[in-house]
Amino acid sequence: MSELFKLQQRIETEFGVRAPLPGGALDYDAIVPAGEAAEALARDEDRPDEDRYPALKPALAGGGLIGSALLLGSGIDASVYMMAGGVALAGIAGVIFILRGWQPKKGADEAGLAIGRDPGESVRDRQWERSEATHLLSTIHDALGDIAVIRDNEGKIVEANSVFCEMTGWLSPRGLTCEAIGIVFENVGQQHRFRVAIDSLHGRKIFDWHDVIVRDGAHGRFMVQSIARDITEETLRNAQAERARKRAEAASRAKSRLLATVSHDIRTPLAGILGMSHLLSQTRLTPEQKNYLAGMRQSGHALVQLVDDLLDFSSIEAGRFQLRPAEERLREIIENVVEMLAHRAHEKDIEIGACVEAGVPGLMTFDAPRLRQVLFNVIGNAVKFTHAGGVSVHARVDGGDVVIAIEDTGPGMSAGELARVFDEYEQAGPNDQRAAGTGLGLAISRRIMEAFGGTLTASSREGAGSRFEIRFPVAGADIAEAARSREGVLAGSAVLVIAPQGPASAALAATVTTLGGACFSVATAEQAELIAARALSGRLDLTDIIVDHRHAAQFHRLLQLQPALAEQKLRRTYLINPEERTGRPINQMDGYDAWLIRPLREKSLIDVLKGRMRGMEVRDAINDNRPVLRDVLPPVEAPEPAGVLIAEDDPVVALLVRSVLERAGHDVRVVNDFGALAQALYDQPHMRNRIEPQLIITDLNMPGGDGFEMLARLRASEEEGRPHRPVLVLTSDTRPEKRRELYAAGADCVMTKPADPRQLMTEVDRLLATRG
Numbered sequence: 001m002s003e004l005f006k007l008q009q010r011i012e013t014e015f016g017v018r019a020p021l022p023g024g025a026l027d028y029d030a031i032v033p034a035g036e037a038a039e040a041l042a043r044d045e046d047r048p049d050e051d052r053y054p055a056l057k058p059a060l061a062g063g064g065l066i067g068s069a070l071l072l073g074s075g076i077d078a079s080v081y082m083m084a085g086g087v088a089l090a091g092i093a094g095v096i097f098i099l100r101g102w103q104p105k106k107g108a109d110e111a112g113l114a115i116g117r118d119p120g121e122s123v124r125d126r127q128w129e130r131s132e133a134t135h136l137l138s139t140i141h142d143a144l145g146d147i148a149v150i151r152d153n154e155g156k157i158v159e160a161n162s163v164f165c166e167m168t169g170w171l172s173p174r175g176l177t178c179e180a181i182g183i184v185f186e187n188v189g190q191q192h193r194f195r196v197a198i199d200s201l202h203g204r205k206i207f208d209w210h211d212v213i214v215r216d217g218a219h220g221r222f223m224v225q226s227i228a229r230d231i232t233e234e235t236l237r238n239a240q241a242e243r244a245r246k247r248a249e250a251a252s253r254a255k256s257r258l259l260a261t262v263s264h265d266i267r268t269p270l271a272g273i274l275g276m277s278h279l280l281s282q283t284r285l286t287p288e289q290k291n292y293l294a295g296m297r298q299s300g301h302a303l304v305q306l307v308d309d310l311l312d313f314s315s316i317e318a319g320r321f322q323l324r325p326a327e328e329r330l331r332e333i334i335e336n337v338v339e340m341l342a343h344r345a346h347e348k349d350i351e352i353g354a355c356v357e358a359g360v361p362g363l364m365t366f367d368a369p370r371l372r373q374v375l376f377n378v379i380g381n382a383v384k385f386t387h388a389g390g391v392s393v394h395a396r397v398d399g400g401d402v403v404i405a406i407e408d409t410g411p412g413m414s415a416g417e418l419a420r421v422f423d424e425y426e427q428a429g430p431n432d433q434r435a436a437g438t439g440l441g442l443a444i445s446r447r448i449m450e451a452f453g454g455t456l457t458a459s460s461r462e463g464a465g466s467r468f469e470i471r472f473p474v475a476g477a478d479i480a481e482a483a484r485s486r487e488g489v490l491a492g493s494a495v496l497v498i499a500p501q502g503p504a505s506a507a508l509a510a511t512v513t514t515l516g517g518a519c520f521s522v523a524t525a526e527q528a529e530l531i532a533a534r535a536l537s538g539r540l541d542l543t544d545i546i547v548d549h550r551h552a553a554q555f556h557r558l559l560q561l562q563p564a565l566a567e568q569k570l571r572r573t574y575l576i577n578p579e580e581r582t583g584r585p586i587n588q589m590d591g592y593d594a595w596l597i598r599p600l601r602e603k604s605l606i607d608v609l610k611g612r613m614r615g616m617e618v619r620d621a622i623n624d625n626r627p628v629l630r631d632v633l634p635p636v637e638a639p640e641p642a643g644v645l646i647a648e649d650d651p652v653v654a655l656l657v658r659s660v661l662e663r664a665g666h667d668v669r670v671v672n673d674f675g676a677l678a679q680a681l682y683d684q685p686h687m688r689n690r691i692e693p694q695l696i697i698t699d700l701n702m703p704g705g706d707g708f709e710m711l712a713r714l715r716a717s718e719e720e721g722r723p724h725r726p727v728l729v730l731t732s733d734t735r736p737e738k739r740r741e742l743y744a745a746g747a748d749c750v751m752t753k754p755a756d757p758r759q760l761m762t763e764v765d766r767l768l769a770t771r772g
Helices: 002-015 034-046 056-072 078-101 121-144 162-168 232-281 287-317 330-347 368-385 415-419 441-451 479-486 503-514 525-536 549-561 563-567 602-609 651-663 674-683 707-719 736-745 757-769
Strands: 147-151 157-160 184-187 193-200 203-215 222-230 326-329 351-356 363-366 390-398 401-408 455-460 466-473 494-498 518-522 544-548 571-576 594-597 643-647 667-671 695-699 727-731 749-752
Touching: 121 147, 121 162, 147 162, 162 193, 203 232, 232 287, 232 651, 287 368, 326 330, 330 351, 330 368, 330 390, 351 503, 368 390, 368 401, 368 441, 368 466, 390 503, 415 455, 441 455, 441 466, 494 503, 494 525, 494 549, 503 518, 503 544, 503 602, 518 525, 525 549, 525 563, 544 549, 549 563, 549 571, 571 602, 594 602, 643 651, 643 674, 651 667, 651 757, 667 674, 674 695, 674 707, 695 707, 695 757, 707 727, 707 736, 727 736, 727 757, 736 749, 749 757
Parallel strands: 351 390, 494 518, 494 544, 544 571, 571 594, 643 667, 643 695, 695 727, 727 749
Antiparallel strands: 147 157, 147 222, 184 193, 193 203, 203 222, 326 363, 390 401, 401 466, 455 466
8 A cells, every 4th residue: 555655646746636546536515515515416317427426537547547557567478568558548648637627616625535425425414414303393393383484585485394384274385475375474572573363274373473594504595494382372361361451440440430429429418417416516405415416426427437448448449549648646546536436335335445655756747537547447346346345455666666556355356267357348257247347447457557658467366356456657756755755744643543444444554654653453342442551551652543433332432441541632533434424513523523534535634633624524526536615725816707608509518618607707608509609700790788709618519510610710810810719629529639630720728528617617717818
């Protein structure tokens, strides 16, 4: 073999060409460009060997030269020498032919040769590999039910799997475009991604279509490879969900309109009921009549609370719920709600009491009406489900939060009832009590507290009562300063309380203690005798004795057994339920210096223990529970009587507002529709005895016009030079956006029906003081 290499080197030196070794062949891929490989392979079968294999001639020439050289050197006779010389000449001729007539085709490899391979084998191998890969991918997509399509840069289909053929109904779609088949591409906002609808034999199918641009290795051209997944079921589900969402939104809007209409229709008669009861309370009534009147007003306010709950639930569901925080007194809010519910508790022969620790700030920033609503719902539920014992309310500060705990001695709740107690339309307890409510109160209350940034939680055990805890952050107050301002208010007071054990006596004792005093609460005559003996012996310096009316007989026996106790200078206070008050003068109650009504107010207790109040406080448990006949208010300058024009189509509401204003000395005229209002304002300028209105109080919805049109006309007339006349709108629509619309239209004040008479007069005085 070394001789062959020497001969090859000699040929290269003498002829300037590299001779191939025997059996060698040119690399077909190096000679034929890749783009022409397939076409060249197709033509191979019809070409002569020398044309099919361009390397044949140089191979024969080289082989002839080498073969001749071997024969010449082998020592054979002359005839053989002659034949060998001919072969050699043929080899030399072949070399010359190569040098003159043959050159490798453009694109050939530098080596230009491939040893021992069939010229078309590499092309066929690559084609086979691509075919196998394509077939495998097509099989996978067929199994998944996906469409797989390959298209050229003109959009014509080159390959398509069986799913595509089945969906489109074309057995051989090669050469067609998707558009020609009827496929429409819907852009979904992402590049190379489309939504495609195909009307197949199985019905209309929706596909999620993805395009990928790839380069074909055989041809070097760009191709579009597409994969599409059937999303028909998902699309149908989404469409059904969207239709359901739209139906729900339409139902929600209808519900809101219904609630707004119903609330208007309910609030109008409620305004009359509560307004007339307020006017009735200003007349002379017997104690029994006052109790009946208080019950009637409580029922009316409970109905107002129910309407508010329904409207709040609707606004929360619609995402329109808003808080209106202001600086308020938390202790008074708690005491007011407890007093409002005391009548219900006493009717069931259970107790209710509240204590606010000294560390709770007196003034805080919060939405007082919403918190009152939460307290009314939670405490009201506790009273509703408690049949023995009572309900206690305790407020304290924990870190930076106010915590209001409501505990009852009711039947408690099971784990299942506790888990759903805050769900809408869910109620615990027996069926007869479930029928007494809507099941919305606690659900709304929790959402309101979440809007506060706080929580409403519950814990309970069957047979052991329940505990609800309201927690929300302290805002707008200094906790440390609040504690200092109330600590020690009752320092030096030592109080003996003779009362049944329960929430009322516990709240009284806790209030005295948190304010710096000492309290000894006893429930039996024997226990009272022990405390009295300590006081008489000088071991205990008592200052006050508070006797519950249910233990009055025991206290009288105590005085008989220990006459020296009667000689002690102890302030004696009689504690009664509001239902037991008779209105008799204090001097008719032998042996007592003052009266108190439970549940106690902190201020009243302090005034009694400090000797600043004698006699029974008279309170109205509905109107913020403040005294209505014996309040001592700072002197204020009464406004001059003014002409007030009332536009109200409900005669009861009109009578209520007119009576309140006339009691304050104002001249009042009433009209019952927008036409009469316009006539009174614009069409009777020279009418004799005509009232020139300095204030307009109007309903929003009346016959003969629209409240917004009235406001627009009134404000337009003022731009022409007429004086500004304030407008107070009374409406049953409690939506915040309606209030904003009214203020934007020119209203000076918006009040919700039923309007509290005191608040109404406060706003009237303010508007008259600021009129132009």
